[in-house]
Amino acid sequence: MLRDLRSSAIAVVVLTLVFGLAIPALFTGFAQVAFSSQADGSLIKVNGQVVGSRLAAQAFTKPKYFHERPSATAPPYNAGATTFANLGPTNPDLAKNVRKAALAVLRLERPYNPGLRIGDIPVDAVTTSGSGIDPAVSPAYAQLQARRVAAVRHLPLGTVQQLISDNTDGRSLGFLGEPAVNVLELNLALDRQAA
Amino acid sequence: MTGQGIAQIVVYLLVLVGLGYPLGLYMARVYAPAFRVRWLGGVENGFYRLVRAERSREQDWKSYSKSVLVFSILFFGLLYAIQRLQGQLFLNPDHLPGVQSHIALNTTASFVTNTNWQYYGGEYTMSYLSQMAGLAVQQFVSAGVGMAVLAAVIRGLSRRSSQELGNFWVDLYRSLTYILLPLALLLGLILLSQGVPQTFAGHATAHTLEGTVQTIARGPVALMIAIKQLGTNGGGFYNSNSAVPFENPNGLTNFLEVVSILLIPAAQVFMFGKMVLARRHAWMVFSAMFVVFVVGIAIALPSEQHGSQVLRSSGVNITQGHGQSGGNMSDKEVRFGIANTALWATATTEASNGSVDGGHDALTSYGGAVPLVNMFFGEVIFGGVGSGLYGMFFYIVIAVFIAGLMVGRTPEYLGKKIEARQIKYAAIGALFVPTMVLIMAAVSVVTKSGLESIFNPGAHGFTEALYAYTSQSNNNGSAFAGYGATSFSASFGTVALILGRFAPLLAALALAGSLAGKKVAPVSAGTFRTDGPTFVVLLVGVIILTAGLMIFPALTLGPIVEGLSH
Numbered sequence: 015m016l017r018d019l020r021s022s023a024i025a026v027v028v029l030t031l032v033f034g035l036a037i038p039a040l041f042t043g044f045a046q047v048a049f050s051s052q053a054d055g056s057l058i059k060v061n062g063q064v065v066g067s068r069l070a071a072q073a074f075t076k077p078k079y080f081h082e083r084p085s086a087t088a089p090p091y092n093a094g095a096t097t098f099a100n101l102g103p104t105n106p107d108l109a110k111n112v113r114k115a116a117l118a119v120l121r122l123e124r125p126y127n128p129g130l131r132i133g134d135i136p137v138d139a140v141t142t143s144g145s146g147i148d149p150a151v152s153p154a155y156a157q158l159q160a161r162r163v164a165a166v167r168h169l170p171l172g173t174v175q176q177l178i179s180d181n182t183d184g185r186s187l188g189f190l191g192e193p194a195v196n197v198l199e200l201n202l203a204l205d206r207q208a209a
Numbered sequence: 210m211t212g213q214g215i216a217q218i219v220v221y222l223l224v225l226v227g228l229g230y231p232l233g234l235y236m237a238r239v240y241a242p243a244f245r246v247r248w249l250g251g252v253e254n255g256f257y258r259l260v261r262a263e264r265s266r267e268q269d270w271k272s273y274s275k276s277v278l279v280f281s282i283l284f285f286g287l288l289y290a291i292q293r294l295q296g297q298l299f300l301n302p303d304h305l306p307g308v309q310s311h312i313a314l315n316t317t318a319s320f321v322t323n324t325n326w327q328y329y330g331g332e333y334t335m336s337y338l339s340q341m342a343g344l345a346v347q348q349f350v351s352a353g354v355g356m357a358v359l360a361a362v363i364r365g366l367s368r369r370s371s372q373e374l375g376n377f378w379v380d381l382y383r384s385l386t387y388i389l390l391p392l393a394l395l396l397g398l399i400l401l402s403q404g405v406p407q408t409f410a411g412h413a414t415a416h417t418l419e420g421t422v423q424t425i426a427r428g429p430v431a432l433m434i435a436i437k438q439l440g441t442n443g444g445g446f447y448n449s450n451s452a453v454p455f456e457n458p459n460g461l462t463n464f465l466e467v468v469s470i471l472l473i474p475a476a477q478v479f480m481f482g483k484m485v486l487a488r489r490h491a492w493m494v495f496s497a498m499f500v501v502f503v504v505g506i507a508i509a510l511p512s513e514q515h516g517s518q519v520l521r522s523s524g525v526n527i528t529q530g531h532g533q534s535g536g537n538m539s540d541k542e543v544r545f546g547i548a549n550t551a552l553w554a555t556a557t558t559e560a561s562n563g564s565v566d567g568g569h570d571a572l573t574s575y576g577g578a579v580p581l582v583n584m585f586f587g588e589v590i591f592g593g594v595g596s597g598l599y600g601m602f603f604y605i606v607i608a609v610f611i612a613g614l615m616v617g618r619t620p621e622y623l624g625k626k627i628e629a630r631q632i633k634y635a636a637i638g639a640l641f642v643p644t645m646v647l648i649m650a651a652v653s654v655v656t657k658s659g660l661e662s663i664f665n666p667g668a669h670g671f672t673e674a675l676y677a678y679t680s681q682s683n684n685n686g687s688a689f690a691g692y693g694a695t696s697f698s699a700s701f702g703t704v705a706l707i708l709g710r711f712a713p714l715l716a717a718l719a720l721a722g723s724l725a726g727k728k729v730a731p732v733s734a735g736t737f738r739t740d741g742p743t744f745v746v747l748l749v750g751v752i753i754l755t756a757g758l759m760i761f762p763a764l765t766l767g768p769i770v771e772g773l774s775h
Contacts, residue, residue, distance in 0.1 A: 018279040021260040021378065026283045028259055033349045033385070034342030041397065041432050045407035053407045055427040055455065057415070064415045067425050069404055069454035072417045079418065083543070094412055094424035095333050096449035098540040098568030100691030102669035103517030104771055108539065108571075112523045132524040136533040137516075138543050140525050144452025144550075144567040150543040153532030183459065183544065189217060191460020192534045192546035201418060 058198065066198050067093070070147040077122065078166045079201045080151070080159050083138050084115050087146035099142040115140035119158075126162040134158065150194030153182060167208060177203050214514075214534075214548030217464075218506060221552060222499075224468055225475055232472065233479025239387045240360040240380065240484070246387070256382055267373035270722025273361055274715055276377040277354060281321055281711075284350060289317040291343040292335070301336035302411030303426075308334060315699040315706070320344050322710035323351035323593060325437070325444030325563055325686035326702065328694035332426035332447045337409060344444055345433040349389055352440025352473075355595030356384035358714055359477060360484075362599045365721025366623055367485040369729050374721055388473070389440060396469055397435035404458035405431040430455060438469035441593040443563030443686040451553075451566040452542055463545055463566060467553050470562045474591035477598050485623055489740035494601065497748045498590045502559055505579045505590075510551040512576040513537045518775055537576070540568025551576065554687075558583035561593030563686025570665065570673065570689040574772030577689070578764060581676055584683045585760040586752055587642060587713070593684060596710075599717040603638035606631055606720070608744070608751040612737040621736055624729035631723055638716035642682050642709050643759045649678040649705055650763065653698070662698040664691030668774070672767035677702065679760075682709035 045053040056068045066072050070093040071082040085091050086099035101108035116132050119139055124130050136154035151159075156178045164174040181200040185191050238244055246253075257264050268276065292308040295301055308316070312329050319326040325348070331340065357380030364374050401407050406427040413425040430446045434456050437444055451457040451466055478498070482491025514536040516527045529535035534546030541550045550567040557564055558580035569577060583590060589601040610627055613620025620627040653659030653674045662677070663670040673689040677698070680687055682705040692698070738744065 015275070015279070017261070018276050019283075021262060021276070022280040022283045025260045025280060025378070025381075026287055028256070029350055029385075030287065030342055030346050033390075034346040037390070038341050038345070038429050038432055041394070042407050042409060042429055045401050045431065049401050049407075052401055052404045053431075054410065055406045055408070055413050055425055056404045056458075057413055057425070064413060066415045066417055066423060067413070069458055070423070070425055072415070072419075072423050073421060074419060076419060086540075092424070094426045095330060096426075096447050096453050097330070098449055098452070098570065098690055100568060100570040100664055100689070101539065102570060102665040102667075102672075102689075102691075102771070103519060103537070103539075103573050103577075104667065104669060104774060105519065105665050108517075109519045109523065112519060112525070116523065116525055133526055135525045137520060137525050137527045137535055137538045138533060140523070141520070141538040142540060144540045144542045144565075145447070145449040145454060147454065148542045148544075149454055152534070152543050154526075155533070157532060186459050186461035186464070189213065189220070190464045191544050191549060193532070194544040198418075205418070 058202065060202070068196060068199055069149055071149050072198060074197065074201065077162055079204070080156060080163060080197050082197050083148050083151055084111070084140065084142045085146040086142040091147055093147050096145045096147060098144055112140045123158060123162055126165045149196055149198060150183070151197055153178070153193055153195055156195040156200070163204065167204065169207065173207070177207070214510070217548055218552055221464070221468065225471055228468070229472055229475035230479050233476035234483055236388060236476055236480040237483035239383050244383070249386070253382060253386070257378060260378055262376065262378035264376060264379055267376055269372045270365070270374055270718045273374050273377050274718050277358065277714070278711070281354065284347065285317055285321050288320060288343050288347060289313055292316060292339050295336040295339045298336070298338050300338035300341065300409065302409070305334065305336050308339070311696045311699040312694060315703045318703045318706040319686065320347035320444060321351055322684050322706045323355055323440070323442060323561060323596065324681060324684040324706050324710070325442045326681050326688065326706065327444055327686070328699055330448030331445060337428050340433060340446060341429045345436060348433065348436045348440050348442040348444065349385055352389055352442065352594045353381050353384040355593055356388065357381045357595070358718060359595035359599050362602065362717050362721040363481050363484045365725040368725045370727070371725050372722070374718070374725060389436065392439050393432065393435040396439060396465060397432040399465060400434055400462055401431040403462045404454070405434055405462070406455055407431040427455065434466070437564060438466045438562070439473060441470065441474065441560045441562040443557065445564060451564050452568070457566055459544055460549070463549055467549070467556055470556045470560050470564070471591045473594045474560050474597045477595070481598060487623060487740065493740055493742070493744050494605070494748070497745045500745065500749055501590045501752070502555065505555045505559065505583060506552060509555050509576045509579040510548060512573045513547045513551045515573070517573050537571070537573050540571035542567060554580050555583065557687055558685055559588060559590035559592065561588040561596060561684045561686070563680065565687050568690060569687055570691045574768045577672065578768035580687060581672070581679060581768065582757070582760060582764070584679045584685045585643060585646065586756045587639065588683050588685060589752065596684065596713070600638065600713060602717065602720065603635040604748060604751050604755070606635035607639060607755065608748045609737060609739065611751065612747060616735065616737065618735050621730055622739065624732065625724050625727040626730060631720055634716045634720040634723065638713045638720065639755055641712045641716070643756050645705065645708060646679050646682045647759065647763065649682070649701065650675045653678065653701065658695065658697035661695050662693045664693060668767055668771040672771065675763055675767055678705055681705040684710050
C-alpha cells in the first residue's frame with residue numbers, strides 16, 4: 015500500500031508537469047510561430063481593428079447585411095458563453111420560437127420578395143445552432159436574403175449572388191461536411207464592394 | 210438522406226477499419242514485455258526509476274487493481290484542488306474565480322473516470338490551468354488507465370496457469386507515450402492548422418460591423434480537443450463542445466474528430482486478436498460491434514432527416530436539397546448538417562466518448578433514443594478506450610455460457626473453462642451498471658430535488674433524467690444538456706460516475722485474474738466455436754437480451770411515447 019502511495023504520488027506530479035504544462039507549452043509555442051492566425055482565434059482585422067472572427071457569428075440586424083441563424087446564447091452570438099437551446103422535439107417553446115423566427119424572416123424579406131411563403135424558408139433560418147455562434151448559413155438561406163441585400167445596397171442581384179458563392183465554404187476535400195456560407199466574410203466583402 | 214450523406218458514412222467506416230487494423234497490430238507490440246524503442250528507452254527507464262516501479266515485477270489482479278485505485282484517488286485530490294484554487298493560481302488571464310465545490314467534485318469524478326460529463330461551461334468556468342494541467346491531463350491519464358487495464362485483462366485471457374497480469378506502471382506509461390501522445394500531437398496539429406486556437410492569451414475583444422462589442426473566448430484548445438476525441442473523453446473546452454467552430458471548424462476536422470472517437474477502441478479489437486492469437490474470433494467480435502453500429506446509424510440518420518414534430522408542423526422547408534441539408538436542424542451546425550451530426554451522435558455513445566457536434570436534447574425522439582440505448586449497452590460497441598472491450602468480455606462470457614447450456618457441456622472461452630466464479634464476475638460486470646442506472650433515474654424523477662434538474666416538459670423531461678444517469682454511470686459524458694446542475698444532481702451524479710467506472714473495472718480484472726490461472730483445454734468437437742457467424746448472432750442476442758430488455762420499459766416511457774405523440 016505504502017509502495018503504491020509513493021509511486022502514485024510521484025507519478026501524479028510527473029505526469030501533470032509533463033502532460034499538463036511542458037508538452038502544452040511547447041505545443042503552444044510552436045502554434046504561435048507556425049500557425050499564429052489560427053492559434054489566436056482566426057480573428058479578422060479591418061484597418062488594424064479586430065472586427066470579429068471568421069469562426070464566430072456576430073449580431074446583424076441592419077437590412078444591408080446578411081443575417082445569421084438564431085442563437086440561444088445570452089446575449090445572442092456570445093462567443094464567450096456558447097450554448098445549445100436544448101428544446102426537445104415536441105417542446106411548445108420550440109414551436110413558439112420557430113414560429114416567431116419564421117414571421118420575422120417573412121416580415122424582413124417580403125418587401126423585397128413579395129411572393130415569399132413560409133414554405134420557402136429553409137429550416138436553418140428558424141432554428142438555433144448548436145454553438146449559438148454558427149458562423150454560417152445554408153446557401154439556401156443566403157439566396158433567400160440576396161434580394162433584400164441587393165435592393166438595399168442598390169447592387170445587381172447577380173453581384174450579390176456572386177459574392178455568396180465566393181464566400182461559400184464547400185465540402186472539405188469535396189465530400190466532407192455540408193456547404194456553408196460564412197456570413198461575416200460575406201458582409202465584409204459587401205462592405206468592400208461599396209467602398 | 211442522399212447518396213452523398215451515405216457516402217460520407219461508408220467512407221468513415223472504411224477509414225476506421227483501414228486505420229484501426231494497423232494501429233491495433235502496433236498496439237499489440239507496444240504491450241509486449243520485450244517492446245523497446247531504442248532512442249526513448251532511457252526516458253522510459255527514467256520514469257520507472259522515478260516512480261520506483263520494477264519493470265519486470267508483474268502484478269496479480271489484486272495488486273494491479275490496488276495500483277489503479279490508489280493512483281486514481283491521488284489524481285482525484287489534485288484535480289479537485291486545482292479547480293477550487295484556480296482563482297489564486299497562474300494561467301488565468303480572464304480572472305475566473307474558483308469552481309463551486311459541488312461542481313468541482315462532480316467534474317473531478319467525471320474526468321478521473323474518463324467520463325467528462327460537464328455540469329459547467331468550460332470557457333467561462335475553467336481557467337487555462339484547470340483546462341490544461343487539470344482536465345486535459347486526466348484526458349490522457351484516465352484513457353491510459355483504461356488501456357492499461359484492458360492490456361492486463363487480455364493477458365489474463367491468454368496466459369496459462371499464471372497469476373500475473375502485467376505491471377500497471379509499464380502499461381500506463383506505454384499507453385500514454387507510445388499510443389496516446391503521438392496520436393494527440395498529430396491530430397492537434399491538424400486541428401490547429403484548420404483554425405482550432407492554441408494560445409495563452411485571454412479572450413479577444415472584437416468591435417463588430419454593427420458597432421457592438423463581442424467577447425471571443427479562446428485558449429489552449431487544439432491539443433485538448435485532440436486528446437478529448439482520441440481518449441474517449443469528450444470533455445470540451447467550450448460549453449457546446451465540438452459544435453463550436455473553435456473546436457471543430459469544418460467538414461475535415463469533423464471527420465477526423467469522429468474517426469478519432471472510435472479509432473483506438475476499434476484498434477483494440479484487432480490488438481486483442483493478435484495478443485490472444487485468435488484473429489478470426491476478434492473479427493467476429495468486430496463484426497458484432499459493426500452490426501449494432503450500422504443498425505444505430507440506420508435509425509438515427511433517417512429520424513433526424515425526417516425532422517422533429519415541431520419542425521414538420523411549422524411549415525418551413527425541411528426538405529433536403531436546393532442548398533440546405535434540411536431535417537432537424539435544431540441545435541445543429543450548418544457545416545455539418547444532418548448526416549455528420551447523426552453519425553457523430555451514434556459513434557460518440559458507442560464509445561464512451563460523449564463529445565457532441567450538435568445538441569442531443571434537441572434530437573428527434575428516435576434519433577435521441579439511439580445514443581441512449583448505445584450507452585445503456587455499456588458502451589461495448591467499440592466502446593471506451595479499454596473499458597469498451599473489457600465490458601464486451603462480460604457479454605462474451607455470458608454468450609459462451611448460454612451456448613454451453615444449450616449443448617449441455619461446460620462452456621469454454623479461448624480454451625479456458627468458464628465456471629461459476631467467472632459467470633459471477635461477468636454477471637456483476639454486465640448487470641451492475643444498468644441496474645444502478647434504472648434505480649438512480651427512478652429516484653431522480655420521484656424526488657423533488659431530482660425534478661428540479663429537468664428542463665423540457667413531458668416525456669422528454671423523463672428522457673433527460675434517464676439520459677443523465679445512463680451517461681454518467683456508463684462514463685459517457687454526453688448529455689441532454691437541458692438537464693441542470695443542482696447540488697443534488699451533481700452529488701448524485703458523482704456517485705454514478707465513480708461506481709460506474711470502478712465496479713466493472715474491478716470485475717474485469719477479477720475475471721481476468723481468475724482465468725489467468727486456468728489451463729487451456731484442447732478444442733474438441735463439442736467446443737462452441739467463437740470464430741464463426743453463429744457467435745456473432747449469439748453475442749448480439751445476448752446484448753439485446755440482457756441490457757436491451759432492461760432499458761425497454763424505460764424507453765417506452767421516454768422516447769417511444771414522445772415519438773408516438775404529435
